[in-house]
Amino acid sequence: xxxYADLKLPVRTLLGAGPSDVDPRVLRVMATPVIGFFDPEFxxxxxxxxxxxxxxxxxxxxxxxxxxxxxTGGMETALANMxxxxxxxxxxxxxxxxxxxxxxxxxxxxxxVTVEAPWGQVxxxxxxxxxxxxxxxxxxxxxxxxxxxxxxxxxxxxxxLAKEHGALLLVDAVxxxxxxxxxxxxxxxxxxYSGSQKCLGAPPGMSLITLNSRxxxxxxxxxxxxxxWYLDLGLIQRYWAKERFYHHxxxxxxxxAMRESLRLVYEEGLEARFARHELNSTALKAGxxxxxxxxFAEAGHRNPTLTTIAVPDGVNDANMRGKxxxxxxxxxxxxxxxxxxxxxxxxxxxxxxxxRNVIDVLAALEGALxxxxxxxxxxxxxxxxxxxxxx
Amino acid sequence: xxxYADLKLPVRTLLGAGPSDVDPRVLRVMATPVIGFFDPEFxxxxxxxxxxxxxxxxxxxxxxxxxxxxxTGGMETALANMxxxxxxxxxxxxxxxxxxxxxxxxxxxxxxVTVEAPWGQVxxxxxxxxxxxxxxxxxxxxxxxxxxxxxxxxxxxxxxLAKEHGALLLVDAVxxxxxxxxxxxxxxxxxxYSGSQKCLGAPPGMSLITLNSRxxxxxxxxxxxxxxWYLDLGLIQRYWAKERFYHHxxxxxxxxAMRESLRLVYEEGLEARFARHELNSTALKAGxxxxxxxxFAEAGHRNPTLTTIAVPDGVNDANMRGKxxxxxxxxxxxxxxxxxxxxxxxxxxxxxxxxRNVIDVLAALEGALxxxxxxxxxxxxxxxxxxxxxx
Numbered sequence: 001x002x003x004y005a006d007l008k009l010p011v012r013t014l015l016g017a018g019p020s021d022v023d024p025r026v027l028r029v030m031a032t033p034v035i036g037f038f039d040p041e042f043x044x045x046x047x048x049x050x051x052x053x054x055x056x057x058x059x060x061x062x063x064x065x066x067x068x069x070x071x072t073g074g075m076e077t078a079l080a081n082m083x084x085x086x087x088x089x090x091x092x093x094x095x096x097x098x099x100x101x102x103x104x105x106x107x108x109x110x111x112x113v114t115v116e117a118p119w120g121q122v123x124x125x126x127x128x129x130x131x132x133x134x135x136x137x138x139x140x141x142x143x144x145x146x147x148x149x150x151x152x153x154x155x156x157x158x159x160x161l162a163k164e165h166g167a168l169l170l171v172d173a174v175x176x177x178x179x180x181x182x183x184x185x186x187x188x189x190x191x192x193y194s195g196s197q198k199c200l201g202a203p204p205g206m207s208l209i210t211l212n213s214r215x216x217x218x219x220x221x222x223x224x225x226x227x228x229w230y231l232d233l234g235l236i237q238r239y240w241a242k243e244r245f246y247h248h249x250x251x252x253x254x255x256x257a258m259r260e261s262l263r264l265v266y267e268e269g270l271e272a273r274f275a276r277h278e279l280n281s282t283a284l285k286a287g288x289x290x291x292x293x294x295x296f297a298e299a300g301h302r303n304p305t306l307t308t309i310a311v312p313d314g315v316n317d318a319n320m321r322g323k324x325x326x327x328x329x330x331x332x333x334x335x336x337x338x339x340x341x342x343x344x345x346x347x348x349x350x351x352x353x354x355x356r357n358v359i360d361v362l363a364a365l366e367g368a369l370x371x372x373x374x375x376x377x378x379x380x381x382x383x384x385x386x387x388x389x390x391x
Numbered sequence: 392x393x394x395y396a397d398l399k400l401p402v403r404t405l406l407g408a409g410p411s412d413v414d415p416r417v418l419r420v421m422a423t424p425v426i427g428f429f430d431p432e433f434x435x436x437x438x439x440x441x442x443x444x445x446x447x448x449x450x451x452x453x454x455x456x457x458x459x460x461x462x463t464g465g466m467e468t469a470l471a472n473m474x475x476x477x478x479x480x481x482x483x484x485x486x487x488x489x490x491x492x493x494x495x496x497x498x499x500x501x502x503x504v505t506v507e508a509p510w511g512q513v514x515x516x517x518x519x520x521x522x523x524x525x526x527x528x529x530x531x532x533x534x535x536x537x538x539x540x541x542x543x544x545x546x547x548x549x550x551x552l553a554k555e556h557g558a559l560l561l562v563d564a565v566x567x568x569x570x571x572x573x574x575x576x577x578x579x580x581x582x583x584y585s586g587s588q589k590c591l592g593a594p595p596g597m598s599l600i601t602l603n604s605r606x607x608x609x610x611x612x613x614x615x616x617x618x619x620w621y622l623d624l625g626l627i628q629r630y631w632a633k634e635r636f637y638h639h640x641x642x643x644x645x646x647x648a649m650r651e652s653l654r655l656v657y658e659e660g661l662e663a664r665f666a667r668h669e670l671n672s673t674a675l676k677a678g679x680x681x682x683x684x685x686x687f688a689e690a691g692h693r694n695p696t697l698t699t700i701a702v703p704d705g706v707n708d709a710n711m712r713g714k715x716x717x718x719x720x721x722x723x724x725x726x727x728x729x730x731x732x733x734x735x736x737x738x739x740x741x742x743x744x745x746x747r748n749v750i751d752v753l754a755a756l757e758g759a760l761x762x763x764x765x766x767x768x769x770x771x772x773x774x775x776x777x778x779x780x781x782x
Contacts, residue, residue: 004439004654007420007647009432014425018640022425029398030421030644034405034413034594036722041400048395068596069621070459072639076621104620197640203425205459205596205642227618229495230460230467246727248463249409249588251596253421253644256398263395331427336637 012325013352015361016333017147017306017345018175019197019204020352022257023264026202029256037250049255050240052262056177056200057192057210058270059184063233064210065240066258068251071174071195073231074207076104078170078193079141081233082215084224085109087138090131090167092116092123092158096148096336097172101141108227113137119339120149120308121298125157132165138218139168139191144182145175147198148336150297150308150345152180159188168215174198177208178265179277179305179349190215196254199277199305201350202261206254209233261350278304280353283388284346287362290384291369291376296343306347315372317341323371328364358385403716404743406752407724408538408697408736409566410588410595411743413648414655417593420647428641440646441631443653447568447591448583448601449661450575455601456631457649459642462565462586464622465598467495469561469584470532472624473606475615476500478529481522481558483507483514483549487539487727488563492532499618504528510730511540511699512689516548523556529609530559530582536567539727541688541699541736543571550579559606565589568599569656570668570696570740581606587645590668590696592741593652597645600624652741669695671744674779675737678753681775682760682767687734697738706763708732714762719755749776 014021035042046065054064067074079101083089089110091101094117105112115131117123128140140162145152155171162169168190173182177192179199184192190212197204211219211233219234226232230248238245265273281304285295288309296308311317317334321344324330333345346361348354362381369376405412426433437456445455458465470492474480480501482492485508496503506522508514519531531553536543546562553560559581564573568583570590575583582602588595602610602624610625617623621639629636656664672695676686679700687699702708708725712735715721724736737752739745753772760767 002442004443004650004657007423007436007651009423009426009436011424012426012430014427016427019425019427019643027422027424031418032398032400033402033418034410034588035400035403036405036407036410037595039403039716039722045398045400051393052395068461068464070639070642073459073621076619080619100620107616107618107620195640197425203642203644204428204640205645225498227498228467228471228622229491229498230464231619231621248461249586249595251461251594251645252410253594253648254596254642257644259395260398266395325430331430 010329013330013357013360015346015348015352015357016331017347018195018349020201020347020349022203023201023261023351025264026257026260029260030203030253032256034252037252038244042252043244045255045259046240049259049262052259052266053208056262056265057182057184058186059210061184061210061212063216063237066255067207067209067236068248069207069231070205071207074193074195074209075101075172077231077233078191078209079104080108080228080231081219081226082139082168082170082191083108083110084222086111088113088135090115090128090137090140092128092142094121094123094149094151095119095143095146097143097146099337120151120296122151122153122301125161128158129161132161132167137165137167139170141170143172145180145303145305147175147306148339150303150306151301152176152303155187163188168218175303175306178273179353180303181274184210196258199349200261200265202257203254205251206258277348277353279389280348280355280358281305281307283385284348284358286388287358287381287385291362291366291381305349306345309344309346311342311344312374315369315374320368320372323368324364330361330364332361355389401720404721404748404751406737406739406743406748407722408738409586409740411592411738411740413594414592414652414742416655417648417651420651421594421644423647425643428643429635433643434635436646436650437631440650440653443650443657444599447653447656448573448575449577450601452575452601452603454607454628457646458598458600458627459639460598460622461596462598465584465586465600466492466563468622468624469582469600470495471499471619471622472610472617473530473559473561473582474499474501475613477502479504479526481506481519481528481531483519483533485512485514485540485542486510486534486537488534488537490728511542511687513542513544513692516552519549520552523552523558528556528558530561532561534563535573536571536694536696538566538697539730541694541697542692543567543694546578554579559609566694566697569664570744571694572665575601587649587652590740591652591656593648594645596642597649668739668744670780671739671746671749672696672698674776675739675749677779678749678772678776682753682757682772696740697736700735700737702733702735703765706760706765711759711763714759715755721752721755723752746780
């Protein structure tokens with residue numbers, strides 16, 4: 001009979017596109033015994049988790065909680081609940097995740113209108129305006145931080161346009177929430193969702209969502225039922241609300257972890273957290289450029305939580321990443337879709353956003369590139385990063 | 392500024408309808424650092440988890456893995472992938488979860504045909520046969536262990552009928568898998584799903600699914616796309632298969648936990664595990680009856696993983712359960728739907744199925760009932776249970 005050994009895994013430094021490193025405090029609460037999903041003590045934890053979720057989204061929205069599904073599940077939940085078959089939806093596509101949204105909208109039988117921009121560049125609000133003028137639009141959907149390209153999309157102008165045209169603004173904040181300002185209320189975002197495992201530093205498996213009163217009104221006035229019972233926000237809300245409707249068995253351990261991660265964000269403070277992500281990212285980018293590497297994303301719109309680099313000519317993408325993982329225990333990510341093999345993605349998110357990781361990854365990259373035959377100037381990356389930290 | 396305290400929760404004994412008590416070994420692996428979902432070391436853990444999942448389903452089906460959603464998500468995934476709009480589906484309803492299936496089938500726009508039986512009784516195969524004769528049926532769906540009633544449904548005859556009529560048999564094994572024999576291959580079940588948090592004793596948040604070649608062929612020959620991108624089995628399978636298609640970020644900690652729980656099942660052995668569930672359940676039922684309580688489910692078809700009891704006249708359901716929780720730290724469940732306030736549900740599942748829990752819950756019930764004014768004969772329940780253990 002085959003035997004299965006004790007779980008034994010290497011400890012990696014997670015500097016890819018997510019998950020990011022989980023803080024030991026968060027790992028520890030995962031080992032807390034599970035209790036029932038209607039236990040008053042558990043319901044109190046849910047209420048606190050909702051408060052902390054509002055804090056990180058910077059919103060007063062009542063309708064703000066976690067979902068028992070990954071970030072991709074959060075994406076589908078947001079889309080599916082906000083449109084009905086035949087509804088016109090403008091989806092901005094400048095990367096893999098915008099494109100994924102269009103796949104979902106097709107299945108939801110929405111009238112899909114795409115606004116495209118080259119991968120690695122921002123979406124132009126003028127293009128969004130043109131699309132909005134093309135017909136009565138229910139929702140404009142856009143990715144705040146495109147995980148596939150390293151772009152951070154400005155939202156203000158698009159939010160204004162959506163409002164002006166009576167459309168709801170739906171924002172994917174999977175790679176931004178908790179690392180860079182999302183600020184749902186200030187920006188007038190109607191529906192926003194994120195994942196647990198990126199800048200929030202919780203383990204993967206959950207998503208977070210918030211809906212303002214306009215979005216809630218739209219949900220309440222649907223003419224058709226949401227396609228999915230499991231992802232029906234109205235039903236899920238009734239579990240998080242005082243009614244405590246039985247919809248699903250809450251993933252207790254993940255909610256413990258989410259609460260602890262959000263508590264860490266709360267203790268650090270959003271301003272300090274955003275500044276930390278900005279500083280480490282600036283140092284990393286300085287180091288990469290000093291090593292002679294080319295940043296991929298459009299200058300002026302580079303995401304402080306995820307940096308993209310063009311794979312240098314003559315370097316094998318998979319070999320390099322394999323070397324970083326096996327020899328240095330560092331994970332970085334490759335490209336997705338049309339960028340497969342062409343870029344690397346280095347995330348400095350949540351607990352992974354720290355000076356030591358910046359220095360380590362620069363040192364590892366230099367070593368690995370050198371062994372691939374590339375002549376990187378010795379120590380230049382680290383020196384430039386150190387300089388950036390000095391300010 | 393409000394402060395949020397360290398997570399502090401009571402340790403309960405979970406004897407409700409799920410979640411059940413999680414073994415300390417499983418809790419411990421949850422605290423293992425998360426690694427990337429394409430990390431070769433993680434992929435190896437996924438492969439082992441698939442093997443162990445096949446073991447517990449007692450199947451050779453290649454297509455056997457976990458889903459990043461709770462048991463309810465597993466239910467929807469199974470239904471949504473197996474039928475297309477307009478497909479005729481026979482759903483057996485003798486409790487809350489059969490009824491939930493019908494809700495989902497309606498949203499999926501299937502042609503719904505229900506076969507009903509009173510809650511607390513088994514479904515009659517003759518009724519299934521009549522329904523099958525009514526038209527060409529794509530799928531017959533049935534709950535193996537109805538969590539809302541305490542019934543264990545015989546499957547052999549219904550499996551034979553489904554096959555005879557060219558329909559696929561879809562079985563909900565949420566409350567049976569790992570506690571009582573499911574045996575997918577022997578019984579000829581085409582699609583089977585379960586949840587992590589019941590007889591398998593893992594934390595809630597995951598489901599498990601298996602499809603045989605007939606079901607896989609049906610999936611591959613769909614004319615329409617599955618309604619949900621997130622719950623699309625064909626896409627999820629491509630992540631578990633050698634292709635390693637990027638569909639979602641695997642909930643690493645829950646997969647660690649699932650593997651460890653399945654390892655515990657594997658070490659115990661299925662026969663021994665089923666016998667343990669049977670013995671503890673027999674002792675509990677003997678004790679409850681000796682206390683003068685009336686079992687709810689039809690005799691001869693009582694589920695060894697979950698026992699249902701009629702709430703005695705004059706006893707307040709919510710008070711009693713509140714007392715068990717607060718004074719004894721024991722969770723039992725109340726009734727769902729039409730049985731709300733009318734029955735209690737005591738689960739002895741996975742790690743919760745042990746003699747100490749049987750004795751404890753009988754003692755607690757006696758104490759609580761007495762304080763509610765009911766005259767239970769002193770010690771009779773425990774004595775009868777002890778007698779049952781002697782055999």
